Amino acid sequence: MYHILIGRFKLEYFRRVTAVGYSCVVFGWMTILSVKQPSSKLNLFGFLSLPISFAPFESLIFTSIIVPQASFLGHLSGIVVGYAIAWGLIHGMNNFWAISMLGWIVLFSVISLKRSGAYGFDFIEIESVMDTSLPSVRFPGTGRTMQMSSLPIEGVEIV
Secondary structure, eight states: OHHHHHHTTOOGGGGGOOOOOSHHHHHHHHHHHHHHOTTOEEEETTTEEEEGGGHHHHHHHHHHHHOTTSOHHHHHHHHHHHHHHHTTSOOOOOHHHHHHHHHHHHHHHHHHHHHHTSSOOTTOOOOOOOOTTSOEEEETTTTEEEEOOSSOOTTOOOO
C-alpha cells in the first residue's frame, strides 16, 4: 500500500514512514472471525452493543485515537487481507507453498547473516561476482566498488 501511495499518488510523506509489528495480522484475524461469525455481538465498555462485523473498523478507529503513532495503513491492510481470506479470494496457500516459502525465508536469512558477518557459517562460501577484466572505481571510506564499462572513455580522467 505504501508503494502505491508513493508511486501512483506521489505522496512522498510515506517514504519516511516506518511500520513494524504483528498487529496487522491481529486485525486480519479479527476480520476473518467477524465474517465467519456474523451473529455475535461486540460489547463496548459494557454499555454499547454493536454487531461483530463492525469490530475491525471500531478497533481501527479506537487504536488510531489511543495510539496516534500506530500504523493506520498497516492495520487497514490487515483488515483488507482478512476480508480477502474470509471471502475465499486468497485460497492458493497449501502445504507445498507454505513449506516452499519457509525454505526460501530460511535460505535468504542464512545468506543475509553470512554476508553481514553476524554469524560465520563455514559451510557457505559467497564468491564475488565482479569481473576482474573490467576496470573498477573504489569509493573511499565505504568499501564499495563500481565496475565501469569496458568501452574506453576518452577525455575523462578517473581519480
